[in-house]
Amino acid sequence: MSDLNPSAGPSPGETLLINGVRIEPTFAEAFDMKATRIIITANDEIWAEHAASAMSGFGTSVIDCKLEIDVETPLWPKQTPDGRPGIALLAFAMSGDELEKQIVRRAGQCVLTCPTTALFAGLEGPQYADEKRIGLGKSLRYFGDGHQISKVIDGKRFWRIPVMDGEFICQHDAPRVSGIGGGNFLLIAKDIDAASRAARAAMAAIEPIPGVIAPFPGGVTRSGSKIGSKYPSLVASTNDAYCPTLRGVTESKLRDGENAVLEIVLDGLTEQSICAAMRAGIQSACDCCGEHGLIAVSAGNYGGKLGRHHFHLHEILA
Amino acid sequence: MTAWHFVRRSGPQRSIDATAIRRRDLAKMTLGEIESLPMVADGNAVALGELFSVVADLDASDQVVIEGDLKNVHGIAAGHDQGEFLVRGSAGNGLGSGMTGGSVLVEGDVGNFLAEPIGAHKIGMSGGSISVTGNAGDYAGHRMRRGTIVIGGSVGAMLAASMVAGTIFVAGPVGENVGVGMKRGSLLLANADEFVAQADADSLGACRRFSTPQRFEPSFLALYQDPRVLNVIGQMQRLPLFRTRADRSVGGQAEILFTVSAATACGIGYEESTATP
Numbered sequence: 351m352s353d354l355n356p357s358a359g360p361s362p363g364e365t366l367l368i369n370g371v372r373i374e375p376t377f378a379e380a381f382d383m384k385a386t387r388i389i390i391t392a393n394d395e396i397w398a399e400h401a402a403s404a405m406s407g408f409g410t411s412v413i414d415c416k417l418e419i420d421v422e423t424p425l426w427p428k429q430t431p432d433g434r435p436g437i438a439l440l441a442f443a444m445s446g447d448e449l450e451k452q453i454v455r456r457a458g459q460c461v462l463t464c465p466t467t468a469l470f471a472g473l474e475g476p477q478y479a480d481e482k483r484i485g486l487g488k489s490l491r492y493f494g495d496g497h498q499i500s501k502v503i504d505g506k507r508f509w510r511i512p513v514m515d516g517e518f519i520c521q522h523d524a525p526r527v528s529g530i531g532g533g534n535f536l537l538i539a540k541d542i543d544a545a546s547r548a549a550r551a552a553m554a555a556i557e558p559i560p561g562v563i564a565p566f567p568g569g570v571t572r573s574g575s576k577i578g579s580k581y582p583s584l585v586a587s588t589n590d591a592y593c594p595t596l597r598g599v600t601e602s603k604l605r606d607g608e609n610a611v612l613e614i615v616l617d618g619l620t621e622q623s624i625c626a627a628m629r630a631g632i633q634s635a636c637d638c639c640g641e642h643g644l645i646a647v648s649a650g651n652y653g654g655k656l657g658r659h660h661f662h663l664h665e666i667l668a
Numbered sequence: 669m670t671a672w673h674f675v676r677r678s679g680p681q682r683s684i685d686a687t688a689i690r691r692r693d694l695a696k697m698t699l700g701e702i703e704s705l706p707m708v709a710d711g712n713a714v715a716l717g718e719l720f721s722v723v724a725d726l727d728a729s730d731q732v733v734i735e736g737d738l739k740n741v742h743g744i745a746a747g748h749d750q751g752e753f754l755v756r757g758s759a760g761n762g763l764g765s766g767m768t769g770g771s772v773l774v775e776g777d778v779g780n781f782l783a784e785p786i787g788a789h790k791i792g793m794s795g796g797s798i799s800v801t802g803n804a805g806d807y808a809g810h811r812m813r814r815g816t817i818v819i820g821g822s823v824g825a826m827l828a829a830s831m832v833a834g835t836i837f838v839a840g841p842v843g844e845n846v847g848v849g850m851k852r853g854s855l856l857l858a859n860a861d862e863f864v865a866q867a868d869a870d871s872l873g874a875c876r877r878f879s880t881p882q883r884f885e886p887s888f889l890a891l892y893q894d895p896r897v898l899n900v901i902g903q904m905q906r907l908p909l910f911r912t913r914a915d916r917s918v919g920g921q922a923e924i925l926f927t928v929s930a931a932t933a934c935g936i937g938y939e940e941s942t943a944t945p
Contacts, residue, residue: 432890468887497921499854501835502814503891510888519888 366664368633369640371647373663378534378628378649381657383412383442384449385529385619386484387472389425390461391436398424401467402437404460409441410566411615413575413586417452418442418531418617420563431470432519438472440563442531442617449526450484457520458490465515471524474506478525487511487520530659533562533616533624536574536592536648537635538608544643545610548635552614555634561623564616574613574650589650608645621659629666669751670695671727672702674720676736681709684719687743687762687786691730691751691770699724742779745772746786748796758802762786767815769796777802780824783817784810793817793834799896806843809836812853818896828855831922837900847877847914850922855914858903860926876917878924884911886925908933 366373390405392398402421409419419441430436443449461469469486487509491498494511500522501508507522537552539545553569556562564570579587590600592611597604604611614631618624632647649663672694685708694702702724703717716722720734730751734744742760745753750770755763758776766786782804783793792811803821809828815835822840830849837856842863847855857863867874886909889901907927914922927933 432887434890499852499923500833501854501888501891502816503888504893508888508891516885517887519891 366667368636368647368667371636371640371644373632373667374646374648375664376649377651377654377660377662378532379651379654379657380530380532380534380624380659380661382659383418383444383529383531383617384446384526385440385442385617386449386453386524386526387422387438387440387619388453388457388486388524389430389436389438389470389472391425391430391432391434391468391470392464393434393466395424395435397464397466398435398437401461401464402439404464405456406439406565407460409456410571412442412444412531416443416448417456418563418565419452419456420565422563423558423560431521432468434468440529440561440617440619442529442563442565446482446484446526453484453486453524454489457486458493462490462493462511462513462518462520468519470521471506473525473527478527481525481527483523484526485523487522490518490520493518527619529617529619530621530624531617532657533618533628533659533661534574534613534650535628535632535663536650537612537614537644538592538604538646538648539610539612539639540607540643540645542610544639545612547642548639548644549612549614551638552631552635555630556614556616556627559623559627559630561620562616562618562627564614564627566615569614571613571615572611574611577652577656592648603648605645613650621661624659624661625666628661628663632663632667669727669729671725671731671733673723673725674732674734676720676734676738676741677718678737679709679719681714681719682740683760684709684741685743686734686741687746687765688716689732689734689744690747690749691732691753692749694724694732695730738776739779745798748772750796761805764793764796764798766791767793767796767798771796772798774798774800774802776800777821778804778808780805780807781810782808782819783812783815791832797894799894801896803840809834812836816894816897818894818900820896820899828853828922831855837897839900839903847920847922847924849918849920850915850924851918851920853922855922855924855926856900856904857924857926858900860928861932863924863926864928864932877915879913879916881910881912881926884909884925886911903927 390401406419422438422440425436491509499510509520511518537548549570574589575586576589590596591603594609705716733754735756738757738759743762744759746765748767753772755774759778761779762781763778764783785792791813793815794813795815797816799818801820804819804823806824807826811830812834813832817836819838825843827846831853833853835854839858904927
């Protein structure tokens with residue numbers, strides 16, 4: 351990590367073990383992204399979940415989805431702007447323009463369409479007053495075909511868009527902030543069952559942590575990637591160094607007996623949130639599966655050339 | 669930041685124009701300059717210091733407080749732009765005229781032309797909020813363009829006439845000709861019995877000006893946090909809530925959300941069927 355004390359944790363070459371699991375002396379390399387938090391509310395949790403599920407679908411990686419988005423946390427009615435059950439989502443993109451474009455498209459198809467829902471900015475407060483903003487209702491209001499109504503309440507603009515169940519309430523815009531994408535760790539196990547258990551234990555520990563999401567299915571991906579490909583049109587291709595079936599064909603980082611690897615990829619609003627998630631996830635995986643097939647924990651990086659945020663495993667777990 | 673405290677001196681003046689008391693101008697003046705600020709009383713130029721005693725203190729935010737017998741003081745908080753303007757006592761006409769931002773709180777009644785256009789301007793209040801704990805006179809919210817007005821008591825005739833946008837909450841009864849020439853904006857009436865009675869008395873005119881009232885669930889009201897607004901909303905939520913669009917005679921798409929007493933509510937839409945042959 352860029353601003354952590356490099357002397358923290360074991361010295362180079364020293365082995366760090368947690369419950370018998372080898373923690374590799376390496377780091378996860380993450381990069382700057384643009385981020386926002388949105389809140390979906392509805393008359394009941396079921397509609398809110400449907401909308402959030404649709405909104406965060408096909409939002410796993412910017413490589414092809416252009417947006418990484420997932421549920422951050424469910425919200426109690428007292429935590430939402432309109433006092434109804436809600437869900438907070440975090441979204442990350444490579445640029446502010448792309449973030450706005452993708453959020454508006456998804457909100458128009460997944461939230462506007464969902465019965466009883468409303469859409470609000472989730473990063474409010476004086477600390478965000480000077481941040482640039484992305485449009486929400488600013489664009490969606492035109493669905494009202496001239497019958498939309500604007501309301502400025504406590505300094506915030508909302509749009510009331512007439513729809514067939516009443517009105518869709520949508521905040522005019524939402525702040526966007528600098529976020530971090532690509533925090534990660536690799537769970538290396540003797541087989542896929544052990545890797546699955548470790549990954550689920552890690553995600554159970556990560557889910558309550560605020561300010562961070564793991565956008566892949568269940569928070570986990572098996573298709574970790576390296577940059578580039580033998581095919582010029584592909585920007586990323588399989589991470590052959592961690593593919594057990596390619597041992598002996600390409601240069602492998604897997605040792606004997608390491609037969610399955612799963613990766614947890616994390617996007618966060620701050621370095622601290624990603625650190626907290628990596629620490630909790632790795633610790634939980636090791637505690638749960640250290641003596642049940644989880645052999646090592648590593649992390650993906652590109653030699654430090656791609657992103658300026660470096661999350662060193664030994665420092666995080668020290 | 670400064671808090672200015674004006675206390676009305678007793679005097680024979682019958683009408684005082686207070687539009688010269690503006691926060692943004694006060695912020696550039698010394699106390700002496702403020703006291704010698706020219707005002708108009710009964711058509712004559714008078715130094716502010718003869719009409720009001722003034723105290724200025726450093727404060728965390730800009731605040732103007734004016735108090736005393738203010739019923740014949742007109743144009744209070746005209747053109748107010750930011751910070752709080754607190755009026756202790758009942759005020760005269762044209763309070764908050766041409767206001768663009770900040771908040772005005774009146775602990776008492778106000779006269780006519782609340783938040784009207786200032787001078788010859790075509791647009792009235794265009795931002796901020798006004799809260800009146802008592803009653804308001806005629807032409808409240810005239811040509812209002814943006815912002816929020818909350819009236820805790822009753823209002824006179826021509827409420828929201830030619831309103832362009834914004835939101836007005838009224839807790840008490842309303843006078844004649846509500847929403848004449850309204851284009852857009854929202855009017856929320858917690859006690860609309862008289863409004864309905866007037867519409868019933870002139871049903872032909874009402875049909876031209878208002879759409880048929882419909883039951884309405886205003887989910888956006890849940891977004892308000894201001895306790896004065898919540899007080900009005902609380903009254904409205906105890907009764908069936910209806911919505912009509914106005915002023916249809918000028919193609920307006922404004923909305924009037926209103927609640928009426930149970931007896932009046934039962935009458936809406938049933939009058940013809942229950943009328944004696």
